[in-house]
Structure formats: C-alpha cells, structure tokens
Amino acid sequence: MKKTAKVVLTVMIILSNLICTNMVKADDTNDDGPITNDIIKNESWEAAGNQLPRVSAGAAIVMDAQSGRVLYEKNAYKRSSIASTTKIMTAIVAIENGKDDEDVIVSKKAASIGGSRVNLKQGKTYKLGNLLNAMMLRSGNDAAIAIAEHVGGSVEAFAEMMNRKAAEIGATNTNFVTPHGLDDPQHYSTPYDLALITQYALKNEKFCKIVSTKSSSFEGNPINNTNEMLSLYPGADGVKTGYTGQAGRCLVTSVTHNGWKIISVVLNCSTRSVRAQSSKILLDYAFGNYKTYDYLKQGQQISEVGIHKGLYNAVGICSDKDISIPLKKDEADRIKVEYDIPKTLEAPIQKGSRIGTVNYILDGKVLASADVKATDNIRRKDFYYYFDRLFKTWARLVHQH
Numbered sequence: 201m202k203k204t205a206k207v208v209l210t211v212m213i214i215l216s217n218l219i220c221t222n223m224v225k226a227d228d229t230n231d232d233g234p235i236t237n238d239i240i241k242n243e244s245w246e247a248a249g250n251q252l253p254r255v256s257a258g259a260a261i262v263m264d265a266q267s268g269r270v271l272y273e274k275n276a277y278k279r280s281s282i283a284s285t286t287k288i289m290t291a292i293v294a295i296e297n298g299k300d301d302e303d304v305i306v307s308k309k310a311a312s313i314g315g316s317r318v319n320l321k322q323g324k325t326y327k328l329g330n331l332l333n334a335m336m337l338r339s340g341n342d343a344a345i346a347i348a349e350h351v352g353g354s355v356e357a358f359a360e361m362m363n364r365k366a367a368e369i370g371a372t373n374t375n376f377v378t379p380h381g382l383d384d385p386q387h388y389s390t391p392y393d394l395a396l397i398t399q400y401a402l403k404n405e406k407f408c409k410i411v412s413t414k415s416s417s418f419e420g421n422p423i424n425n426t427n428e429m430l431s432l433y434p435g436a437d438g439v440k441t442g443y444t445g446q447a448g449r450c451l452v453t454s455v456t457h458n459g460w461k462i463i464s465v466v467l468n469c470s471t472r473s474v475r476a477q478s479s480k481i482l483l484d485y486a487f488g489n490y491k492t493y494d495y496l497k498q499g500q501q502i503s504e505v506g507i508h509k510g511l512y513n514a515v516g517i518c519s520d521k522d523i524s525i526p527l528k529k530d531e532a533d534r535i536k537v538e539y540d541i542p543k544t545l546e547a548p549i550q551k552g553s554r555i556g557t558v559n560y561i562l563d564g565k566v567l568a569s570a571d572v573k574a575t576d577n578i579r580r581k582d583f584y585y586y587f588d589r590l591f592k593t594w595a596r597l598v599h600q601h
Contacts, residue, residue: 253485255478258448258468261391262486264526265399265454265461267568271486271526276391279373280467283442283450284316284339285394286381289362291336291410292401294347297361300329302350309355310345315382315444316426317342318418330418336410338423339441341380348379355379366393369400383446391465398439398452398463411438411454428476429453433483439463449475455483460492460526489528495537495560495568496523501575503539505555509581510547516575517541517555523568525560536561541572547580 252272259275270276303325311322318340320326328350335343345355352358355378362376371393377384389397401407414431415424429436435455442450448468455462464482469475496502496519504514527535541556552573559569 253481255466255481256469256474257466257478259391260466260478260482261395261464262482263392263395263399263463263465264492265402265463266522267525268396268399269526269567270392270395271462271490272482273391277373279388279390281381281383281387281444281447282389282394282467283381283383283444283447284341285389285440285442285450285452285465285467286376286379286387287335287339287344288394288401288440288452289365289376289397290344290347290358290379291332292397292404292407293358293361293365294328294332294351295404295406296365298328298347298351300327300332302328304328304331304346304350306342306346307349310342310349313341313345313380315341315380318423320346326419333410333413333416334418334423336440337413337416337425338418339426341382344378344380366397369396371396381442381444381447383444391467394452394465394467395463398454398465402438402454402461402463408438411440427451427453428472429455429479432476433480437461451475451479453479453483455487457487462486462526486526490526491529492524492526493532493535494522494524496521496558496570498522502558502572505541506544507549507578508544508546510545510549510578511581512576512578515545515549515578517572518575519558519570520573521570523558523560523570525568527562531562534562535567539572547578549574549576549578551575551577 255274257274259278259280260272261270261276262272263270304327305325306320306322308322311320316339318334318338320342326346328347331343331347334340335347348355348358352361358379359376366374366376371389374389374393375386377387381387413425415422417423426441427439429451433455435457436453437456438454439452448470449472450467450469453464462483464479466475466478469478498521499518501516501518503517505517506514538559538561539556540559545555555572555574557569558572559566561567
C-alpha cells in the first residue's frame with residue numbers, strides 16, 4: 201500500500217509540474233523563434249490576385265479603416281477567444297478616461313498576475329502614460345490590471361466600461377471580462393468586432409502613436425513591441441498581438457499605403473510565423489485588388505436644390521463628410537449614386553441644416569452614405585420683402601414720369 205501511495209504521489213507531482221509548465225502565457229514571443237524578413241518576403245505564399253486568398257488563420261478579416269467596408273472575411277462573425285488583442289479596448293477606454301501624468305498605485309492583484317508581464321511592484325507608483333506604453337508594446341498583463349483598477353476602480357467595473365464602449369462602437373458580438381484577455385469562457389469577440397474597435401481606436405492620435413512605436417523604455421529598461429509586422433510589412437503602423445493556449449496566435453494589424461489605411465485581423469494561428477504569413481497574404485490581397493475612389497469631399501458643393509418663397513431661388517448642398525470607397529475595377533463600373541433629397545425646399549433655410557442623404561450602392565448594398573446639408577442661409581420672402589419690392593417699383597415708375 202505504501203509503495204502504491206508513493207507511485208500515485210509521484211505521478212501527481214509529475215502531472216502537476218506538467219500543468220504548471222504548460223500554463224497559458226499571454227504573448228509569449230519565443231514559442232517558435234524570431235520572424236525574419238526572409239519569411240515575410242517568401243514568394244511561395246499566395247500574393248495579390250483576383251482569387252480570394254487562403255490563409256491558415258482560424259478566423260480573419262480585412263476592413264477599410266475609413267468606410268468600414270469588409271474586403272475579406274473568414275469566420276469573421278464567429279465568437280472567438282482574442283487573448284491580448286483585448287488590450288486595444290483597454291487602451292482606448294483608459295485614454296478617454298484618464299491622463300498620462302496620473303499616478304497609478306499597483307495592487308497585489310496586478311503585481312501577481314501571470315503571463316506576459318513588465319514586473320510591476322506591489323505598492324509602487326507609476327504614471328498612467330508609462331503603463332499604457334508597457335501594456336501595448338510589451339503586452340504587460342500586470343500593467344493592464346493596474347490601469348483597469350485605476351481608471352475603473354476595479355477590474356469588474358472597468359470591464360463594464362469596456363462593454364459599454366463596445367456597444368457604443370457597434371461591436372455587439374463582444375463581451376469583456378478582463379482588461380488583459382487571458383482565457384475565460386465569457387470573454388470573447390469576433391474578427392469583425394475587433395476590426396470595428398480598432399477602426400474606432402485609430403481615430404485617436406495618442407493611441408496611434410503608442411501602437412506604432414517599435415521600441416521604448418520602461419523603468420529604465422528597453423521594451424520592444426511584440427507586433428512583428430511593424431518591422432516586416434511596409435507601412436505597418438499598429439496594432440496588437442495576442443496569444444493564449446485557447447486563442448492561439450492572434451494579430452491585429454493596421455497598414456497605411458499612399459494615404460489609404462486598412463485593418464487586418466487574424467485569430468487562432470498556430471505560430472507567430474503563420475500569423476505573420478496570414479496577415480501578409482491578406483494585406484497583399486487588399487492592396488493588390490482594391491483602390492480607393494474619392495467621391496465626395498466634406499463641405500464641397502455637389503448640387504443645388506430649388507427654394508420656394510426664398511430670397512434666392514436655390515441653395516447649394518454639400519456632404520457632411522468625405523466619401524472614399526475601396527473598390528475593385530469591375531465594382532467601380534457598377535457603383536450607383538442615389539440622392540434622397542426633396543426637389544424643392546420651403547424657405548427659410550439655415551446653413552448646415554440637413555437636407556437629405558446620398559448613398560453609394562453596389563449590387564443593391566449601400567457601401568457608404570452621408571448627410572447632405574445646406575451651404576447657405578436663405579431668408580424667406582416676408583411682408584417687408586414684398587413691401588420693399590412694391591416701394592421700389594413705385595419709385596421707379598414715378599422717376600420715369
């Protein structure tokens with residue numbers, strides 16, 4: 201019996217060690233070695249072409265950052281674990297609700313979290329801005345918790361803030377439980393929602409500056425961005441990596457080329473090389489097959505609408521925003537423009553008032569739309585107007601005689 205007990209105990213110790221050894225780590229960058237330029241330039245990969253690309257990622261999407269048009273999708277609306285790509289939302293909520301120079305005191309909970317860390321010390325004070333850099337570059341889970349507790353008061357309250365922001369953005373198939381993204385069955389998103397969140401975040405200059413930084417320092421130590429695409433893909437300027445055992449290798453990338461910015465998301469890749477390869481293939485496909493067509497400029501007059509009983513017979517109309525749409529060549533030939541505006545308007549008209557909408561439609565689907573607004577103030581012909589006209593007519597007749 202004693203011998204059997206010893207054997208059982210030994211087996212339990214071995215299993216325990218194996219479990220500890222294989223505990224989920226977020227953004228462990230050493231699982232399959234460094235990625236080199238040779239890998240990203242490998243010509244054997246499927247590059248740009250008319251055929252939809254095939255990638256090894258479990259789920260993926262490519263989105264135009266301005267219009268939100270989806271250029272490629274694979275399981276893009278399926279709920280998935282998203283690992284540290286969670287920190288995109290953590291960062292934007294913190295940026296919008298905090299200031300860089302605020303003091304953050306690290307709790308025991310933050311200092312003791314596992315996975316990717318920047319080794320924060322319990323009880324020590326750090327600046328919020330420095331913690332944001334540490335979280336987004338080095339993917340520090342301890343920094344994420346410290347930020348959440350400071351901005352939200354607790355991890356749970358901060359998660360509620362994240363979920364409110366997700367709903368506001370339109371990421372309705374997303375639920376956040378933590379600010380770091382370690383595996384939790386109730387913590388999930390989709391490639392489409394992640395792209396929407398990223399599209400929103402990239403409108404913030406501070407966020408853009410952080411996620412485009414290749415290297416920095418934290419507490420006197422150098423920290424390098426875990427996002428391999430910043431060094432491997434021309435024009436890459438963001439955004440965030442992720443890894444857990446359940447989520448696999450994840451990567452959200454933003455690239456700007458000739459003023460056109462697109463977002464790619466790949467989830468559940470087997471290795472860093474695969475996620476880099478998948479991202480590269482999708483970006484090549486988008487840039488190789490689409491070009492942006494500029495249709496409207498904000499504030500530029502596009503037409504006129506007649507005015508009834510106005511001091512002028514017509515008023516100019518303009519778009520309230522720029523309209524640029526990425527299209528394939530054959531799609532550009534099929535685009536239809538539809539204005540939903542009245543034929544005439546009743547004076548008075550106030551400058552900037554909404555007149556109607558303009559829609560750009562491809563094969564029955566609205567790709568982009570904008571409000572149409574008045575370019576000028578148009579007064580109504582009132583009693584004084586008609587009296588003035590009558591008086592001037594009378595004076596002219598008297599002068600003629």
